[in-house]
Each structure stands twice: as structure tokens, then as C-alpha cells.
Amino acid sequence: MFSCGDQSDDVNYKEMIDNGAIIIDVRSESEFKESSIEYSINIPLNTLSSSLNDIDKNQVIIVCCLSGKRSSKAKEMLKSNGYKNVFNGGGWKDLENKIK
Numbered sequence: 847m848f849s850c851g852d853q854s855d856d857v858n859y860k861e862m863i864d865n866g867a868i869i870i871d872v873r874s875e876s877e878f879k880e881s882s883i884e885y886s887i888n889i890p891l892n893t894l895s896s897s898l899n900d901i902d903k904n905q906v907i908i909v910c911c912l913s914g915k916r917s918s919k920a921k922e923m924l925k926s927n928g929y930k931n932v933f934n935g936g937g938w939k940d941l942e943n944k945i946k
Contacts, residue, residue: 859908859935860945867906867931870894871938872920877912883942891916894923903929910935 863869869886871878878888889897891911901907907929909917914936921934935941 857933859941862906862908862933863945867908869908869910869935870920872909872911872916873938883910883938891920894920898927906931908933908935908941910938910941913937
């Protein structure tokens with residue numbers, strides 16, 4: 847499956863998680879309920895802008911969705927609102943495999 851994640855080889859998602867990064871899954875609530883990465887937080891892309899006050903700007907954040915397209919938009923939204931440590935993990939299944 848095509849993934850629009852941050853493809854840089856030096857991104858170690860597992861290490862980031864081990865060091866306290868959070869995963870925000872921006873898929874719809876129904877998609878998230880079907881299956882998701884353990885401990886990930888569901889904030890659908892269409893509600894992300896209204897949830898910004900609940901997210902620490904200094905937190906390392908990994909965003910994911912189904913293919914990486916919505917998470918790419920989420921990353922840009924977070925970056926444009928002053929979040930510095932945001933990574934697009936791409937599709938949640940691909941990300942899940944990277945952090946095992």
C-alpha cells in the first residue's frame with residue numbers, strides 16, 4: 847500500500863514512542879474503532895483544529911491515518927499552529943509495523 851509518511855530512513859518511530867512520543871490517529875471514529883495502534887489517540891482530522899488546546903506544543907507527535915494523506919494534512923495543520931516535533935507516520939498499519 848502506498849504511504850505518504852515521512853520516508854526518511856533516520857526516523858526511528860519505535861525509539862520516539864519509547865521516549866514518550868504520542869500517536870494521533872486522524873481517521874474517523876468508526877475507522878479507529880475497527881482497529882488501531884495500541885495507545886494511539888483518535889482525533890479525526892475534521893476535529894483536530896478544535897482540539898489543539900488539548901495537545902502540548904512541546905510533545906513529540908506522530909500522526910497517522912489510513913494511507914498518509916490525512917496525516918500529511920494533520921502534520922501541516924499542527925506545524926502551522928506552532929507544533930515543532932510533528933512526524934507523519936503515514937498509514938497506521940505501516941506505522942504499527944515500524945514500532946513493533
